Structure formats: C-alpha cells, structure tokens
Amino acid sequence: MRGPTFWRSRSLQPLKPYVCGDCVSRLGLRRSSQNAVAGSNDAAKSWDEQAQKTRAGDRKSLLTILEERGYVKDLAGDRNALDKLLTDKRIGAYSGIDPTAPSLHLGHLLPMMVLFWMYIYGHKAVSIIGGATAKIGDPTGRLISRQEMDRNTRSSNLVSLHNCVRGMWKSVERYAERHGYPKDKAWSKSIQNNSVWLGKLNIIDFLSDAGTVARMGAMLGRDTVKNKMAQGDGMSYAEFTYPLLQAYDWWHLYQSGVQVQIGGSDQYGNIVAGIDLIKHLTPRPSTSPETKQLSGPFGLTVPLLTTAAGAKFGKSAGNAIWLDKTMTSPFELYGFLVRSADADVERYLKLFTFLPLEHIAAVMAEHEADPSQRKAQHLLAREVVDLVHGTEEAQNTQNQHTFSRRPNLQSLQAEAENSKDSLNRLYLPQSLVQGKQPARILYHAGLAKSNSDGTRMVNSGGAYIGSQTSEQEAATEGELEFRSLKGVTSSVITEMMEKSNVLVLRTGKWNVKLVEVISDAEFEQKGLSAPGWEEFKEARDASSS
Incomplete structure (x- = not known):
C-alpha cells in the first residue's frame, strides 16, 4: 500500500502565502476599523449637508417640525439654542417609563413620538425603563400614593414592558420606512434600565451629589408636594426624593451625550430638577472633559392631551388603551381611534403619525365635505395600528371593521383608496x-x-x-x-x-x-x-x- 505523500502535486495550484491566525485577526480588525471610519465620515458629511440646507432655509429644522405638529408645550432652556443644537450636531435624547404596568398605553405614545422623530432625524434615542424608580413611584399629579407592588409583579412588569418597548421600536422603523425615512446606519437607539446605575448608587454619594443641589424651599413649593400634603394622604420621604432620582438618571445619561429629556407636561418640574443637577455637577474636577464641552441640558414637554369633551386621551370608560395586543386588541385600538371626535382628529393625525402635513390637510378637506364617511378617523386608526402593530395587522384590523358593518363595494373601494399603500x-x-x-x-x-x-x-x-x-x-x-x-x-x-x-x-x-x-x-x-x-x-x- 502506498504511503501518504507530503509533497504537493505539480498539477495543483501553488500554495498561497501563509498568514498566521493572529495576523488574520488583526487584518480583519483593521479592515473593520477602516470601514467604520469611512461610514462615520459619510454620516458626518451627510449631516453637514442637511444642516447647511436647514441654515439656508431650504429645509425645516427638526424643532420647527415638532412645533408645527403640536408636540411642544414648554421648553426648559433657550429655544433658539436648542434649535441650533439639533441642527448642528447629533445629540442624545431620552424619555422614561416606570414599569407600573406590563405594557405601554396610548398616553405614553405622545412623548415617544417626539423621540421617534428625533431618531429618524439622526439623533441618538434612549428609552429608559424605571426598574429602580418604580419601587418608589412618581407622585407627580397624584393625591393618593401608589399601592406598593410586590417584587414578582414588578419584575414581571419590567420584562413585559421591555419587550413592549423593543417591539414598538421595531414597528416604528418599519413604519418610518413606509413614510420615506429608510433606516440609516448612523441611527442609534437603546433601551436601558435605570436600576443598572441607581442600584449601585451609594446613599452618601447620592446625598452629596443630588442632595446638596436640592433646596427645601423650592421642593416644598412644588404643586405636587403642596397638593398631596394638603389634600391627599401626605408625602413620604421616598416620594419627596423622586425628582432627584429622575435627575440622577439624566446626569448618568448626560455624561454619554444625552442632552435632551422629553416628558409629559406634568414632568416639567422633574426635568428642571435634572437641569439643575447637571449644571451643578458638570464643573466638578471629576467630570470628563467631553462632558464639560457639552452645550448644556434642555427639556421638552408635550401637551396634556384631552378630547374635545374634556376626557383624558388614551382612556376608554376610565380604562387605559394598551399597546400590547394581548391587553387591548388591535380591533379595540382601531375602534377607539375611529370614534375620535371631528374636533380632535386633525390634531391626532399630526401627533400620532408620520403623514406629511399637506396630506393631512387634504384628508381633512375630504372629511369636511362628508363627515359621515369618517375618512380622517379611519386614516388615523389605520396609521396608529400600523405604527404600533405593523402594516399587516393594520390591514386585517381595517378589514374586520369594514366587514362588521356589512360593506358594499363602494365602501371597500373608498377605504382602499384612502390607504396610502393598500395591501388589499x-x-x-x-x-x-x-x-x-x-x-x-x-x-x-x-x-x-x-x-x-x-x-x-x-x-x-x-x-x-x-x-x-x-x-x-x-x-x-x-x-x-x-x-x-x-x-x-x-x-x-x-x-x-x-x-x-x-x-x-x-x-x-x-x-x-x-x-x-x-x-x-x-x-x-x-x-x-x-x-x-x-x-x-x-x-x-x-x-x-
């Protein structure tokens, strides 16, 4: 039997130069690094081009868009400085939700929409889930303290809410692409749990950092504190310190470039507390040079939404409209929105969709010509279900509502034409x-x-x-x-x-x-x-x- 040969046959291709495994890894890392630098340069060039168009008046600034659509109630900080900052550079923005329930509800969607707009315009977006702050409960606007939640329920809510927020972000990216905002490699988002840093925070460090900034007169003068002490069940020390914990969240994020906090109109006081803390801690010697170079923190609050009848938006018969389909079905969500009053629907289309304002104006003109068809309401319902649950779910839900009314061919054709890119x-x-x-x-x-x-x-x-x-x-x-x-x-x-x-x-x-x-x-x-x-x-x- 012929023994094995260690010589390469002349008929075979010549051997390639030998490169060791470590060198291959280094070469791969070098190429990856070079590609990353090239991608970063392209993103910076694209950003500069868009910024120049905005400065020249050829493109609306992001803040102008937010104002025109009705998102801005109050700004904490100079309006022109924020407008310039959002135009000149990519910054970070965040909004937070405490896991007091296993799902987002429709009321959460408004501040999140501002975050979505900032994201598709190239800014870093951060969704904070308050795993730590939920143990205390935000007393803002409440007369009665939140009932203490057991650990298992809180942990379950935390997991469910994280999945809900993650699913929402995936759906938003698909929805944005349908409306002319294809995903860009430079887009950046994250979902973070504040228990990661607050859970490690030493009480002495917390008091020396945040406690020295808070002045008792200002804190006792807040409406939430006065109302809860005078008309409610009193205020615990834990509730009293809640704004400082939220402020510390922002300080933690600010050190990684998150300069904007977005919240509901009732969060203005908490946002200002965060601004005060950041301004107090930034000059410290221990603060990094990169953080010291930031132009400062800004806050943006969205309006409190009520219906034309004065009811709080997002509630149906006192119950929340959830964004988790196992808690509020897409059919129920669609039905809630399609019942929107004529006086409210245009505002909701501006706030809860990415539809251009010109398109909304055209739909409202058609709606006003024949309000009985409820074209604007059906468009709103379909768009929001699309945003939250996806296009296929939106189409199926629209069909369910159509066929629950014994439709005729005319109504089917009208609804198909009313859908921007109908699947049916x-x-x-x-x-x-x-x-x-x-x-x-x-x-x-x-x-x-x-x-x-x-x-x-x-x-x-x-x-x-x-x-x-x-x-x-x-x-x-x-x-x-x-x-x-x-x-x-x-x-x-x-x-x-x-x-x-x-x-x-x-x-x-x-x-x-x-x-x-x-x-x-x-x-x-x-x-x-x-x-x-x-x-x-x-x-x-x-x-x-």
Missing part, C-alpha cells in the same frame, strides 16, 4: 382571470401560495367571493354577501365580470382582496406583475412562435 387592492390582467378556475385566481391574486394551495383552500371552504345582494344597476350600491368558492366554476366568475370588472375575494375571516381586472395591454403598460404572470407570458409567446 390590486390589478390583474384579463388573461389570468377570464376562464380560470377559482383556485388559480386565488394564486394570481396572492391569496394562495400556489395553484394547489388555492385548490386546498377552495375545497376546505376557506375561500369566498363577494357578490351584491341587490340587483340595482349601480354595482356599488348593494351590500356584499360572501359565498364559498367551493362549487363556483369559471363560467360563474365570467358572468360576474360581465356586471363589474371588480372581484372581491376573501380567505379566512378578514383577508380580503379587491381585484380590478384590466386588459393585458393596460397591465403591461402600468408595469405591473402578479404571481404566475411571467410564466403565462412565456407560454403565450412560445405557442405563438
């Missing part, structure tokens, strides 16, 4: 519908993965076609009645198409497609495509050659 309206060429079996039409319409999948849906009774219950001439007048596609032949569909070129197909309870059938030539002229269209054209061309 499409065109199909005549050749993919005329004379075709229902299963194949389902495939071409994107309701089935394949012809065999469509056959399975039809045979199992899970696919339907809508037809008018009225014999009126106007095809859009009568209510739609859905019948199973099982037993429906291609000739029946052809007869239906003689009355209208629009087919209404449905799979399951709510997955609906409005299919407008057009000529093959028009379909190609529009540059459209559909499942199976390319294969059909190839077969057609082959048979004609």
